[in-house]
Amino acid sequence: MTSAPSDAPRRPVLLTVDDDPGVSRAIARDLRRQYGEDYRVVRAESGSEALEALRELASRGESVAVLLADQRMPGMSGVEFLEQAMDLFPRARRVLLTAYADTDAAITAINTVDLDHYLLKPWSPPEELLYPVVEELLATWRASGDAPVDIIRVIGHRWSARSHEVREFLARNGVPYQWIGADDPDGARLLEACGAAATDVPVVLTPGGEPMVSPSVTELADRVGLPTNPATDFYDVVIVGGGPAGLGAAVYAASEGLRTVIVERQATGGQAGQSSRIENYLGFPDGVSGAALTDRARRQAVRFGAEIVTTREVVGLEVVGARRGVRFADGSCLQAHCLVLATGVQYRLLGADGVEQFVGNGVYYGAALTEAADCSGEVVYVVGGANSAGQAAVYLSRFAARVVLVVRAESLVSSMSHYLIEQIAGIDTIEVRTRTAVSGAGGDGHLERVTLRNLDSGELTESPASHLFVFIGAQPLTEWMDGVLSRDERGFVLAGADLMHEGRRPDGWEPKRDPWPLETSVPGIFAAGDVRSTSVKRVASAVGEGALAVTLVHQYLERL
Structure with missing residues (x-):
């Protein structure tokens, strides 16, 4: 354990614990560089060592502002350490260090230790990934006194389909929440306080304490700050679907200066985003969770300027002159020069009795x-x-x-x-x-x-x-394209060479060229990823097709 000399000023402590010496030294170094003048950084390489340090600090009457603990430590996990640390320093803000985004571990920690944040390793550059988190926690610690940090709370029944829907929506959109059983004493007390009955679940309590009784996902998205409406009504490219293909297209389109929006029905990531571990994706030798991969891609797309609009269901296509548009269930329409359809697939229904x-x-x-x-x-x-x-x-x-x-x-x-x-x-x-x-x-x-x-x-x-x-198995959600785009007998979208019949272009094809790869039966509308007929059903392939679709969008725009 490293600490300051005994005669050092009693500055508040930032304590880190990680069993990897290299990681432990790295985070302590980064914290000292930024906060060394106002805070004392103490590091430990095991949960027991860190608890010993906290007991010593408590005996001397010192204060601890932030605790940063690695989750995967032998002998004592990060959650177990933070749970015990709460008894010594209940005001300290708590951060869980994870190698990859683990939504389940984070939510478990929120319920167990009132977790404030989970931080992905590595956090390079710290100016973007570490310091903003610590700054916010320090501000909370300085300002809130003994008041707990408010988070979203979901009160419901374990075997409630609507409760499951709300939990799944929040988790897949990366919104931390605390789950409280309606039959638990705390759940019953909260339901009574907000005038709701046990049959009203799920009840969602916002950080401000306002109850939402059995909210729709759109109401929930609005309340937690997820965009549900596009900023304008015309873009260079509208991407329908936020799975690997859609996110790949958004990253390349936005990074190349195209006005880009993703329209997603529920949450970014698609089926890949629900995967607990993807181990054959290039560049991740130790594997990566679908949530982690999705979160990185989403943040990357947003950083380049792409918009992501959630909980909007597309019910139709509109082709008027050079404009291509999508029609929403509420009757509104969003138009663009080009469309990239990356709606992916859904699992087939089981069809067994009673399921x-x-x-x-x-x-x-x-x-x-x-x-x-x-x-x-x-x-x-x-x-x-x-x-x-x-x-x-x-x-x-x-x-x-x-x-x-x-x-x-x-x-x-x-x-x-x-x-x-x-x-x-x-x-x-x-x-x-x-x-x-x-x-x-x-x-x-x-x-x-x-x-x-x-x-x-x-x-x-x-x-x-x-x-x-x-x-x-998988089936595409393409009924809303009926009458506009050509599809195969299973409903997958035909594109590129699949549209050609014995060397002839498809009926109604106007350009004096063959359809480009990924281009559908309507010029300027492209299909990428699993929704495309004959596509390779792999995450890497979907990301590649999303990138290729943007290259073709550029070619199309140059000819307008």
């Missing part, structure tokens, strides 16, 4: 990482044989007593990456059942059991289950 009545209260399409902590000690089922299902099974095995991966095929080899198959084989609590399908689900108010069918023998087996996560 749909439990969607949001035991059955989830996609990862639903907000539910992972509730799987502790439970038996959960994951349906699907591709990478997304495998990643979910690996992640859920950290919480659940047992994870059953249900696969229709004879093996995982044809649909899942080799590295993921090897991981699953090495986890004792994951069971893979091949040639098996879910044929039914049951329960009283929430999922309690599933019925499995052996596809070879037809034998049915009923088993207890608290959670069922479904990843069974």
Whole structure:
């Protein structure tokens, strides 16, 4: 542990704890450089060492302004350290250091230790990623006295589909919140204070204490500061969909000076943003969570000047002369010179008896990482044989007593990456059942059991289950393009060479050239990522297509 001499002035302390000596020295160095004149920086390399330092500081009557703790430390995690540190210095602001954005860990920490912020490592440059965070926390510490830092609180029932929807929306948009059960004493007290009944959940309490009873996602987005309306009605390029392809297009378009807006129905990231760990993406040898990758891409696009508009559903396309537009559900229209359609895909419905009545209260399409902590000690089922299902099974095995991966095929080899198959084989609590399908689900108010069918023998087996996560292939959301764009028999958008028929251009094609790659049957409208017919369903491919789409947008604009 490093500290100042005993005769040094009693300046408030900034304490850091990280078991990596290099990281520990680096953050202490950066903090001293910026705050050394007014604060004393103390560093430790284990939770126990840091607690000893805090006890010594408390015995001398000194004050601690900020605690920064690494989450993944042997012996004592960052959350465990901060929980104990609260007893010694309850006023100190608390920061969790994480290697990657881990929404679940951050939300757990918020509930456990009233976390103020989680900080990604590395934080280079500190002028952009470290100092603004610390400045805000120091200002709060100086001004608030013993008052806690207000955050959004969500009061609801574990098995409430609407409560799940609100939690998932906040988590996927990177909005920290505190979850409080409506049946808990604190939850009951808060519901009574705001005049709501237990049947009114979810109830969202804003930082100012104003209650929102069962808010829509649009109302919620407005209240937490997520933009829901574009700044103007005309852009160089409108990007529909905020997954990897849409974010990739936004970064390149905005960085090259194009007036750019992303229109997203729920949250940026798409299916990739829900992935617990992506390990085959170039440049991340240790893997990266979908939330972390999405957050970096979103911040990068915004830094270059792209707008991101959330909770807006596009219901139609408009082509008037040289203008291309999208029509929203409320009847308004947003126009541009060019459109990039990056709407991705959604998981197909399971179709088994009784499943749909439990969607949001035991059955989830996609990862639903907000539910992972509730799987502790439970038996959960994951349906699907591709990478997304495998990643979910690996992640859920950290919480659940047992994870059953249900696969229709004879093996995982044809649909899942080799590295993921090897991981699953090495986890004792994951069971893979091949040639098996879910044929039914049951329960009283929430999922309690599933019925499995052996596809070879037809034998049915009923088993207890608290959670069922479904990843069974993809279908595009392209019905709103009907009558304007050409699509294949499955609904994916045809583009580029896929539009050509025996060397002939598509009917109604006006330019005296063949369609460019990614260009749809309407010139100036491009399709990128999973929504495009014959695309490679990989994150890296989607990002690349988003970048290529912007190159084609430039070519198109030059010809206007």
